[in-house]
Amino acid sequence: xxxxxxxxxxxxxxxxxxxxxxxxxxxxxxxxxxxxxxxxxxxxxxxxxxxxxxxxxxxxxxxxxxxxxxxxxxxxxxxxxxxxxxxxxxxxxxxxxxxxxxxx
Amino acid sequence: xxxxxxxxxxxxxxxxxxxxxxxxxxxxxxxxxxxxxxxxxxxxxxxxxxxxxxxxxxxxxxxxxxxxxxxxxxxxxxxxxxxxxxxxxxxxxxxxxxxxxxxxxxxxxxxxxxxxxxxxxxxxxxxxxxxxxxxxxxxxxxxxxxxxxxxxxxxxxxxxxxxxxxxxxxxxxxxxxxxxxxxxxxxxxxxxxxxxxxxxxxxxxxxxxxxxxxxxxxxxxxxxxxxxxxxxxxxxxxxxxxxxxxxxxxxxxxxxxxxxxxxxxxxxxxxxxxxxxxxxxxxxxxxxxxxxxxxxxxxxxxxxxxxxxxxxxxxxxxxxxxxxxxxxxxxxxxxxxxxxxxxxxxxxxxxxxxxxxxxxxxxxxxxxxxxxxxxxxxxxxxxxxxxxxxxxxxxxxxx
Amino acid sequence: xxxxxxxxxxxxxxxxxxxxxxxxxxxxxxxxxxxxxxxxxxxxxxxxxxxxxxxxxxxxxxxxxxxxxxxxxxxxxxxxxxxxxxxxxxxxxxxxxxxxxxxxxxxxxxxxxxxxxxxxxxxxxxxxxxxxxxxxxxxxxxxxxxxxxxxxxxxxxxxxxxxxxxxxxxxxxxxxxxxxxxxxxxxxxxxx
Numbered sequence: 277x278x279x280x281x282x283x284x285x286x287x288x289x290x291x292x293x294x295x296x297x298x299x300x301x302x303x304x305x306x307x308x309x310x311x312x313x314x315x316x317x318x319x320x321x322x323x324x325x326x327x328x329x330x331x332x333x334x335x336x337x338x339x340x341x342x343x344x345x346x347x348x349x350x351x352x353x354x355x356x357x358x359x360x361x362x363x364x365x366x367x368x369x370x371x372x373x374x375x376x377x378x379x380x
Numbered sequence: 381x382x383x384x385x386x387x388x389x390x391x392x393x394x395x396x397x398x399x400x401x402x403x404x405x406x407x408x409x410x411x412x413x414x415x416x417x418x419x420x421x422x423x424x425x426x427x428x429x430x431x432x433x434x435x436x437x438x439x440x441x442x443x444x445x446x447x448x449x450x451x452x453x454x455x456x457x458x459x460x461x462x463x464x465x466x467x468x469x470x471x472x473x474x475x476x477x478x479x480x481x482x483x484x485x486x487x488x489x490x491x492x493x494x495x496x497x498x499x500x501x502x503x504x505x506x507x508x509x510x511x512x513x514x515x516x517x518x519x520x521x522x523x524x525x526x527x528x529x530x531x532x533x534x535x536x537x538x539x540x541x542x543x544x545x546x547x548x549x550x551x552x553x554x555x556x557x558x559x560x561x562x563x564x565x566x567x568x569x570x571x572x573x574x575x576x577x578x579x580x581x582x583x584x585x586x587x588x589x590x591x592x593x594x595x596x597x598x599x600x601x602x603x604x605x606x607x608x609x610x611x612x613x614x615x616x617x618x619x620x621x622x623x624x625x626x627x628x629x630x631x632x633x634x635x636x637x638x639x640x641x642x643x644x645x646x647x648x649x650x651x652x653x654x655x656x657x658x659x660x661x662x663x664x665x666x667x668x669x670x671x672x673x674x675x676x677x678x679x680x681x682x683x684x685x686x687x688x689x690x691x692x693x694x695x696x697x698x699x700x701x702x703x704x705x706x707x708x709x710x711x712x713x714x715x716x717x718x719x720x721x722x723x724x725x726x727x728x729x730x731x732x733x734x735x736x737x738x739x740x741x742x743x744x745x746x747x748x749x750x751x752x753x754x755x756x757x758x759x760x761x762x763x764x765x766x767x768x769x770x771x772x773x774x775x776x777x778x779x
Numbered sequence: 780x781x782x783x784x785x786x787x788x789x790x791x792x793x794x795x796x797x798x799x800x801x802x803x804x805x806x807x808x809x810x811x812x813x814x815x816x817x818x819x820x821x822x823x824x825x826x827x828x829x830x831x832x833x834x835x836x837x838x839x840x841x842x843x844x845x846x847x848x849x850x851x852x853x854x855x856x857x858x859x860x861x862x863x864x865x866x867x868x869x870x871x872x873x874x875x876x877x878x879x880x881x882x883x884x885x886x887x888x889x890x891x892x893x894x895x896x897x898x899x900x901x902x903x904x905x906x907x908x909x910x911x912x913x914x915x916x917x918x919x920x921x922x923x924x925x926x927x928x929x930x931x932x933x934x935x936x937x938x939x940x941x942x943x944x945x946x947x948x949x950x951x952x953x954x955x956x957x958x959x960x961x962x963x964x965x966x967x968x969x970x971x
Contacts, residue, residue: 285609
């Protein structure tokens with residue numbers, strides 16, 4: 277990425293592009309990954325309320341998955357889930373699974 | 381004190397420095413004032429609170445729990461797009477220190493009225509410039525007043541300087557505690573509408589309350605951009621060198637009182653000059669007049685703007701003088717010499733001048749400085765030749 | 780008045796010393812004059828010896844320093860004799876105005892003052908009889924006007940009325956003016 281010179285940036289460290297945190301893909305920080313047991317999920321969306329990174333995907337008011345581009349793996353969703361439907365698993369293991377899935 | 385609700389242009393009134401500043405604040409009618417009372421600034425806050433209580437201003441007055449909170453509240457109010465002001469002195473300014481940097485780094489045009497007071501210990505409530513010199517590197521514009529009239533005029537001009545789009549830096553103007561703050565002098569207070577016309581309305585480019593254009597204030601800023609943001613602040617300071625006199629001229633056209641970065645007094649043909657900040661300039665002028673009557677070629681350079689420091693103007697005014705005494709009303713322990721002296725010396729050296737120079741520390745903790753002591757400084761200068769190896773002297777200190 | 784007049788005030792916290800210094804300064808404005816009035820105190824309170832200063836001139840006053848060679852010294856409290864060196868620097872021909880029951884020549888003798896003019900007035904009794912309070916500042920202003928030609932008495936009455944009127948009853952303002960007039964009339968003088 278080319279960094280800008282001092283004449284090209286807003287003064288005072290201000291960030292004037294609203295919503296630009298989308299460009300910051302915090303999913304790369306993750307060492308634990310939430311895995312959801314859909315048999316236990318009641319779609320209460322408590323996880324959506326608590327997620328600090330807006331990484332809980334929702335469709336038609338129902339839980340629809342986790343956005344792994346932004347999920348940092350903090351585990352708050354797993355801790356708050358009233359039905360204990362979310363388990364935090366080792367990210368390296370989970371990735372291996374992704375790889376195996378891909379091969380299938 | 382007689383409070384006149386209607387001021388008439390050209391009709392002088394009697395006001396002390398604190399009340400004159402409070403009047404300027406009333407006329408500016410800031411959106412937010414957050415302040416904590418401290419001697420010798422107390423009367424500013426007290427008086428302004430009365431204006432708030434009486435409905436004479438629309439200001440949201442926040443009676444904060446400390447000066448750190450006062451500046452923090454001003455930062456929030458200014459980021460929200462309001463005109464924010466505070467006033468402090470001495471230890472209050474020291475407690476504010478951390479957040480003065482935040483105000484400047486975030487480029488918030490806050491105006492602060494500083495009534496100069498020494499820093500403890502030993503405990504002292506009287507005037508020196510240790511408080512404002514303690515924040516000289518924080519990124520604030522600093523104007524120093526010689527008289528109560530100047531303090532009032534600076535309080536108004538500070539709003540325009542701070543908010544100028546080329547500058548966008550917080551601005552403090554100072555008046556010497558007690559010497560000006562608690563002294564009654566004859567001054568002209570402008571009619572309210574003249575002040576309001578002069579300052580206009582503040583239209584911030586960015587504001588936290590502008591929900592259609594959301595902005596983030598105060599994010600993390602590391603090795604990739606922090607330095608660039610500092611470079612921008614430096615640019616703001618440099619541009620203030622043009623903006624301060626420009627606004628001073630505009631103010632002069634309105635009032636007959638023109639302001640620049642520095643003011644020379646009997647300087648053009650002078651061989652020997654004194655350089656100073658603040659109320660001592662008046663005493664020096666009296667001595668200059670007296671010595672001029674004896675045909676001694678002496679003059680004075682009053683520095684109004686210490687930050688930004690007008691090096692070109694100072695060198696232009698002092699270049700070619702035989703000897704120069706710089707008066708400092710503050711002290712930097714362990715330094716080779718003191719703040720104003722080092723600025724003047726650097727300005728002269730970088731412009732190719734090497735006159736004899738001496739640095740007089742004076743007036744610490746409210747020590748009075750009398751005309752005969754200033755005469756002594758001019759007498760010393762006449763003896764001074766070339767560069768001095770130990771330039772610091774202490775005026776009035778007992779051995 | 781062409782030249783600069785410098786007045787030094789001595790009293791104790793609570794006696795209205797600073798107010799007197801300011802009232803005199805403000806009165807100069809009525810005549811288009813220039814002035815300064817400023818106190819010299821730290822964090823002292825009621826009863827502590829304090830000083831204040833007034834400068835009055837027909838031209839702008841520039842110096843910002845205390846007054847070391849006053850044209851007049853006003854002393855609000857004779858108990859300061861021996862406590863404060865209030866005659867220090869008093870100019871030749873300058874006036875010492877003091878609140879005391881003693882006659883002026885006796886004050887001069889006790890102070891060993893070999894120069895200047897001495898004026899005495901029992902400002903405390905005057906304050907107590909007119910205002911029922913021991914705040915001798917307006918009587919001391921009356922006494923000062925007897926000693927030096929500094930401002931017009933009518934202008935002073937106007938300023939006392941305006942300034943004190945804001946925070947005192949009409950009766951109290953009237954009593955202050957009476958006290959000032961009475962002191963002006965009763966002030967005694969000793970010249971060498």
